[in-house]
Amino acid sequence: MAYLAFYRTFRPTSFDTVVRQEHIVRTLKNQIESGKIGHAYLFCGPRGTGKTTLAKIFARAINCDNPVNGSPCGKCATCKSLADGANIDINEIDAASNNGVDEMRDLREKVQYPPVAGKYKVYIIDEVHMLTASAFNAVLKTLEEPPRHAVFILATTEPQKIPATILSRCMRFDFKLIPQKDLEGLIKDVLQKSGKEYEEEAVAAIARAGAGSARDSLSIADMCASYSGGKLTYDDVNSVLGSADFSSVAEIAESILKENAQSSLSLVEGVLSTGKSAGVLVKDLLIFLNNCAIVKICKNAKEIVNLPEESFNAIVKIAGGADGHKILRVTELLAKAETDLRYSLNGRITLETAILKCAMPESDYNLDALIGKIGELERKLNEGVEVKVKAQAPALEKPQTAPAEKRAEVQKPKLEEDNEKPPFNKAEEDAVQPALWETPSAATAPAPVKSLNDGEKSGVFGKFIRSLRTTRKNAVLFTLCMDLGNFFEGENLILTTDSEAVFKGLTRPDNANFIAETLAELGVSAHEVRLVEKGESDYEKALKELKSNFEGTDIQIK
Numbered sequence: 001m002a003y004l005a006f007y008r009t010f011r012p013t014s015f016d017t018v019v020r021q022e023h024i025v026r027t028l029k030n031q032i033e034s035g036k037i038g039h040a041y042l043f044c045g046p047r048g049t050g051k052t053t054l055a056k057i058f059a060r061a062i063n064c065d066n067p068v069n070g071s072p073c074g075k076c077a078t079c080k081s082l083a084d085g086a087n088i089d090i091n092e093i094d095a096a097s098n099n100g101v102d103e104m105r106d107l108r109e110k111v112q113y114p115p116v117a118g119k120y121k122v123y124i125i126d127e128v129h130m131l132t133a134s135a136f137n138a139v140l141k142t143l144e145e146p147p148r149h150a151v152f153i154l155a156t157t158e159p160q161k162i163p164a165t166i167l168s169r170c171m172r173f174d175f176k177l178i179p180q181k182d183l184e185g186l187i188k189d190v191l192q193k194s195g196k197e198y199e200e201e202a203v204a205a206i207a208r209a210g211a212g213s214a215r216d217s218l219s220i221a222d223m224c225a226s227y228s229g230g231k232l233t234y235d236d237v238n239s240v241l242g243s244a245d246f247s248s249v250a251e252i253a254e255s256i257l258k259e260n261a262q263s264s265l266s267l268v269e270g271v272l273s274t275g276k277s278a279g280v281l282v283k284d285l286l287i288f289l290n291n292c293a294i295v296k297i298c299k300n301a302k303e304i305v306n307l308p309e310e311s312f313n314a315i316v317k318i319a320g321g322a323d324g325h326k327i328l329r330v331t332e333l334l335a336k337a338e339t340d341l342r343y344s345l346n347g348r349i350t351l352e353t354a355i356l357k358c359a360m361p362e363s364d365y366n367l368d369a370l371i372g373k374i375g376e377l378e379r380k381l382n383e384g385v386e387v388k389v390k391a392q393a394p395a396l397e398k399p400q401t402a403p404a405e406k407r408a409e410v411q412k413p414k415l416e417e418d419n420e421k422p423p424f425n426k427a428e429e430d431a432v433q434p435a436l437w438e439t440p441s442a443a444t445a446p447a448p449v450k451s452l453n454d455g456e457k458s459g460v461f462g463k464f465i466r467s468l469r470t471t472r473k474n475a476v477l478f479t480l481c482m483d484l485g486n487f488f489e490g491e492n493l494i495l496t497t498d499s500e501a502v503f504k505g506l507t508r509p510d511n512a513n514f515i516a517e518t519l520a521e522l523g524v525s526a527h528e529v530r531l532v533e534k535g536e537s538d539y540e541k542a543l544k545e546l547k548s549n550f551e552g553t554d555i556q557i558k
Contacts, residue, residue, distance in 0.1 A: 006225075007218040010190050012053055014071035015061075019186050019214055021050055024173045028054070029070030032061050037120070038171045040143055040152045044159040045175025048213030051155040052092075055124045059090045062151065063118025081117040089115040090122045096130045104131070104138035111142060111150050120151050128154040129161035136163050144169050177212025180204075186214060187221050191232070196225050198232040204306040205237040234308055244276050249284045250314050252355075253292070256330055257322040261359040268355050278347035282338050282354075289331045292319035296327070330358045452491070452523050460493065460522050461486045467518055477514065480505050485532075493519060493527040503531040 012018045015025045024043075031037055041058075043051040060072040060082050072079050081087055093107070107123065115121040125131075131139075143152055143166065154170060156162065178186075184207045191198050206224060210217025220240070228236040238246070248271050255264040271281055295301045296319050302312055319327070337354035344350040452460065461484075468478040485496035497503055505511060506529045519527050 005219065006190050006194070006222040007048075007215045010193070010218070012050075012057065013074065014068075015054075015057060016069065016071060018050055018054060018057070019182050020178050021054065021175055024054065024175065027173070028058050028061075032058075032067055032070045037062055037151065039146050039150065040170040041154065042159065042162075042167065042170035042172045043153060043155045043175065044157070044172065046177055046213060047157055048210075048215030048217075049175040049178060050214065051175055052124065052126060055153040055155055056090070056092075058153065059120075059122035059124065059151070062120050062122070063089065063115075078118045087117060089118050089120070090124070092124045092126065094127065095125050096127045099130045099132055099135055101132065101134040101138045104135040108139060108142045112147060114147075114149050119149070121149050122151045122153065124153045124155065126155045127157070129156045129158045133163075136166055140165060140169075178214055179212075180207045183207035183210050183212070183214065183217045187217055190218060190221060191225065194225065196228075196232060197230070199234055201234040201306060201308050202232045202237045205234055205241075209237075209241055242276070242280055244271050244281050244284045246311050246314075249281075249288050250311075250318060253285060253288050254318045254321075256355065256358045257318065257326055259359050259361060261356055264355050264359045265352060268352060272348060272351075278351040279338070279341050282334055282341065282351055286331065286334050286338065288315070289327055289334070291315050292322065292327055293324075293331070295319040296324060326361075329361070333358050456523065457488050460519070460524060463522050464518060467522075476505075477511055480511075491525045493524045495527060495529045496532045497529070498532050500531060503529060 015029055018025055041055075043055060045051060057071065060079060061067050061070060063078050063082060064072040065076040065078050066073045072082075074080075074083075082090055093103075111121065111123065113121075142150075146152065152170075154162075154166075159167070159172075184203050187203050187206055188198070191203070202224070206220050207217055209220050220237075224232055224237050224240045227240050248267065252264060252267045252271070255267060268281070272278065291305050291307070292315055294304055295316055298304055305312060305315065307315070333354055337351055340350050340354075341347045465478070465481060468481060480502050481495075483497070484502075487494050487496075495506070497506070506515065512529075516527065
């Protein structure tokens with residue numbers, strides 16, 4: 001017998017062996033057990049999720065003499081007869097090649113004949129969205145009121161192309177993509193039955209490439225099993241898929257994140273020169289960067305990524321040396337490049353342009369690029385690296401020297417302005433460039449504070465609001481604090497609000513810690529947020545006073 005592909009050899013023959021789609025399987029089983037069989041069904045969803053498979057199982061099950069748990073027994077005379085390819089009780093029609101009105105008229109005539117072996121005559125119309133408008137009209141009346149022995153099962157990947165008149169006459173079932181964990185279990189089962197040894201990482205790579213489709217996953221597994229002479233390895237899967245070597249992708253990603261444009265471009269050129277396409281390389285880079293983000297965010301990253309130990313450690317190292325904003329920015333630029341490659345006449349130039357833009361944030365003026373540059377400067381300062389600041393060019397003309405009195409008058413407003421502005425410090429620097437996906441530490445030691453006089457206390461709240469306005473991170477906190485009442489009880493600053501939502505927002509641990517740190521820099525030793533009852537507005541007070549002054553007079557408010 002000729003060789004059969006994995007997805008054909010191991011096609012499920014009962015409801016119990018179908019991977020996922022429990023919501024559909026359960027409904028169909030209940031209909032079979034209760035005998036409430038519909039006359040028209042619509043199976044729609046992504047490719048390779050089991051639409052045609054379930055249609056065939058259902059067709060045999062409703063004709064089976066002794067169904068087992070809703071599934072066909074495979075032993076009775078009807079099941080054996082239906083298994084014969086020459087049987088005419090189950091008709092599978094490819095609408096992609098039989099989409100004309102003549103084929104549908106022929107079906108309308110044949111549907112009147114009763115079944116030969118079973119109780120029902122089932123018509124499975126695959127890719128039904130390919131039918132022409134005339135063909136849909138030809139089958140419409142038959143679909144609405146078919147003979148008692150006829151059941152129609154329409155399968156499609158694009159239900160939006162089917163006329164509403166057809167949709168309204170069918171019982172619709174939407175198939176879902178299959179989770180990676182279930183695909184891994186399916187692939188392992190198939191490889192074990194075929195006698196093929198495998199690595200766990202290789203199975204995970206095949207399941208990821210299958211992207212939720214059981215048929216695609218089994219087709220890739222079939223190729224990989226044929227490619228590998230012995231045990232199926234992770235490298236074998238990468239070779240079959242045409243992916244770039246992991247170490248090469250890791251080097252390119254690390255070079256981009258370190259903003260080394262020359263090295264990045266050289267490495268990309270080296271990979272493309274081996275015959276890898278630009279589309280495959282950008283896809284591999286996006287997967288690598290996605291794994292870096294997972295490592296920075298998730299505690300169980302090793303289980304999610306599911307890569308060999310050496311590869312996982314390389315991702316951890318590269319992700320640890322990169323700022324979260326930078327990873328996000330590079331991912332967005334490469335995702336845009338992947339879209340642009342579809343319409344580009346020269347994909348190589350499109351990819352290399354995107355790589356240079358990723359590795360040269362100084363040429364990019366968007367917000368994420370600027371934040372990334374600030375973060376890099378902060379890292380260098382923390383490591384004790386000397387940062388050279390470009391000096392301003394000298395003035396072409398020497399300014400005239402003003403008298404001492406005039407100079408004092410000019411400098412005085414500037415000094416007052418400097419006194420009004422809070423000094424720039426590490427806390428504000430952290431607010432401008434927060435560590436992405438990290439919770440600020442509450443154990444940070446507050447700056448030493450001093451006692452304030454009455455004049456300084458009156459200006460504290462204004463300085464506090466200005467300091468919030470200058471930080472990108474605390475835009476919401478700035479809004480919450482805008483309408484707060486404030487007064488001092490000794491050295492304790494009391495902030496008041498009559499809004500319960502604002503009170504809850506300000507007393508959240510992270511916001512409370514930030515407010516305490518900011519006020520400590522302004523010399524406030526302690527603060528308290530109080531929820532007060534809503535008082536009368538100025539308008540209500542004025543109206544009340546007016547009525548009191550003119551008691552007995554009819555005052556009309558317009």
